[in-house]
Amino acid sequence: MSAFSRLRRREARAPLSPVFLAVATLLAPALAQAQADAAAPAALERVFVTATRTPVPFSQVLSEALVLNRADIERLGYGDLSDLLRSTGAFELARNGGPGQTSSLFLRGADSAHTMVLIDGVRVDTQSTGGAQWESLPVDMIERIEIVKGPASAIYGSDAIGGVVQIITRQGQGAPRVAVGVSAGSLRTGSADASVLGSSGIVDYALGARVEHSAGIQLITDPGNANYNPERAGYQKHDAIARLGLAPDAADRVELAVIDSHLGAEFNNYAPALGTDIEQTTVTRLGWHRDWNADWSTQAAASESRSHYALSDGSYSSTTEIRSYSLESDYRPTRDQRLLLLAERREDHLVDSSLTIAGPGAADRTENGVAAGWLWHLGALDLQAHARHDQDSEFGHANTGSLGFGWRLAQDWQIVGSVANAFRAPTVYQNTSIYGPLSVGAPSLKAESGHNRELGLRYDDGTSEAAATVFHNRVDNLINFGASLACASNSYGCYANVASAVLQGVTLSGSTGSATTRVNATLNWQSPKDQGTGLVLPRRAREYGSVGVQTEAAGWTLGTTVLASGERWNNAANTARLGGYTLVGLNAATSLNALVPGLRLQFNVDNALNHVYQTAAGYAQPGRTVTVSLRYSLGA
Known part of the structure; x- marks a missing residue:
């Protein structure tokens, strides 16, 4: 199997359906019932970081944005971040099988690589x-996830064409809090985790670890498929975090x-x-924050x-290291204005067995x-x-910018827009592998570029919220792989800037x-x-989206989430159709x-109706699964 074949296997990118109409219809009575007995007081003003980097x-965030908090994450019970993000109705998921398999997430129709990912401000x-x-x-140990829809390169630089996902981990505060949890469920899936958070004097700490395993599912169930295998493909996952302040x-x-x-x-x-994929993600950050005065x-x-x-047999491996150094300033010249300044350096280092220049399988970029x-x-x-x-x-230089406005039409209504x-x-x-132009001395690939405009209307009375957003994003110089493009002596082809796309919805x-x-x-209609x-x-x-209902009754917290997606095409030629699906959790x-x-005690049932569906042609998805969890917490 060639290095290119291995990489392509990893890439899972890729009139209203009755299913989607059913979800939209379900929304109306549920909203009406909840509104009828609305009595909760207005919550304190929420704070959001990712849209402006401060x-x-x-209420002053002008981008379309949403937040998953700790309670949401624990309630949904997902051990896979891809499933968790899909549950918001903002993302589409394409995956080569069940949890643990190669995954792509599409935000507003943008390519998976066009959504920038940060963990505590560190680019991944x-x-x-x-x-x-x-x-x-x-x-594990996520406090909240902030999601920004739409371009953010004017704030973060490269990658943020479709949006930004920032994972913010937990920070210790107050008396020590200890928690341990275990779960077991279908597909011989089990997990265990432990954490301790707190502070003492000038020191705060948050420590946690989690292990998870599953026997998995049979990935390809069609005996006529050349890659058919009756065995189930399982996975093992473990992670740990230490955050000290x-x-x-x-x-x-x-x-x-x-x-x-x-x-x-x-x-x-x-x-x-x-075979076995081995993946590891490690993030390290040392930061200093100073308040010189109130402004x-x-x-x-x-x-x-x-x-x-890497592949466990040693036939292929690839390692990316990204070092970043940044200095930021947040200054208020007046009570109503803020001036943000940033200087940043990024150093990329790739070690890959398919690289051909800059040393033995390694290349650097700044x-x-x-x-x-x-x-x-x-x-x-x-x-x-x-x-x-x-x-x-x-590739040279890039200049990016954004302009946004928000105008409060009335106390509860606001119109927002941006370019x-x-x-x-x-x-x-x-650029530098045997499939890249630099391998034969040709000029570098151009950067992919996006140009977005959007307009939104929002309502928020402290108890109920609603929003409608219209967007149009043109993406040029898309980098695709083409067998007809010659860049080196291989039989597969090479990468080139050969396409453009319009994402609107x-x-x-x-x-x-x-x-x-x-x-x-959240309901989405789009034309990517x-x-x-x-x-x-x-x-x-x-069309795709989700509806969620959460309630409390007789000492129980009960909830359901309905995800729906319309039909999709599995290939660029639009000849292989993937059917729509509805998932009930x-x-x-x-x-x-x-x-x-x-x-x-917590119970989670995913795909409760046991729907048979695919997000990538030929690859099965899990049927109905049941998970039972116990969590013990000690401390404040």
Whole structure:
């Protein structure tokens, strides 16, 4: 099996359906019922970081954004980040089998590599095929996940064409809190985790670890498939985190965070036989924050992320190391204005057996960036502007910017809009492997670029929220692999800038509830098309979304989530159809304090209707699964 074949196996990117109409119909009575007994007081103003790179009130976030908090993560019970993000209704998932298998997530129809991933502000990416290894990212010790839809390169630089996902881990505070949990369920799946959080004097700490294993499912069930294998492909995953903080005074904070996640997942090799993917993601960050006064703060950080992929037989391996150094300033010249300044350096290092230049299987690249942002909140009007310049050692420079406005029409109504451009640099592998132009002395690939505009209307009365967003994103210089393109002496082809796409659509979202019941929904209608052929991009549906209901009754917390997706095409030629699907998830939890103080019992049923579906042609997905969990917590 060639190195290119292995890489391509890893890449799972790729009128309204009755299923989707059923979900939309289900929403109306659920919203009405929750609104009828709405009695919860307005919550405190939420704070959001990722949209501007600094904390701002959620009401002043002009991008389309959403948050998954700790309670959401525990309630849904997913051990796989891809499933967790899909449950929001914002992402489409394409996966070569069940949890642990190669996964791609599409946000607003954008390629999986066009969604930037941060863990506590540290960029996670691979310089082989590009994008994060979603299946190996940790879910333990997450405090919340912030999601920004739409371009953000003017703030973060390369990668953020489709949006940003930031995983923010837990921070210790107050008296020590200890928690241990175990779970067991279908497919011989089991997990165990432990954590301790707290603070003492000027030191705070958060430590956690988790292990998970599963016998998995049979990936390819068609005996006529050349890769058919009757064996189930299981996986083992373990991760650990240590986050330590030191605050010697009220103005300063120093923090060290180390996160490590390891995944070993079996897959159908070409023999056919089961092979094993080995993936590891490691993040390290040392940061310092200083409040000089009430109006001015600075932050400096040095970080490294390491993404490793290998086959257990040693026939192929690839390791990406990204070192980043940044200095940020947040200054308020007036009460209503903020000036943000940033200087950043990124150093990419790739070790891959398919590289041909810059030494024995290794290549390096640097990227220096400077950025500025201006936020102005003046009564009913919010204005935001960001600009950034990046200089890349391979492809040259990129200038990005964004302009956004928010206008409060009335106390509960706001109209928002923005224009922005973005880019993603070609990966080191795409440029310098035997499939890249630099291997034969040709010019570097161009950066992929995006140009986005969007307009939204929002409603928020403190109890109920609703939003409608219309977006249009044109992505040029898309890097594709083509067998007809010659770049080296191989029989497969090479990478080249050969395509462009238009991603446009409408998103409707809303939530409402009472003190005991909450209903939320996200529905998407989109048209992600190849601009040259007019065909729909692979593995993207015209319509998809989710509806969730959560309530409390008789000492139990009960919930359901309904996910729906329309039909998709598995290939760029739009000749292989993937059917639409509806997935129903159920969860129930109760306190067992009467038996053991601090003990909690939870049940999760995924794909409760046992729907048979595929997100990548030929690869099965799990049927109905049941998981039972116990969690014991001690401390405040």
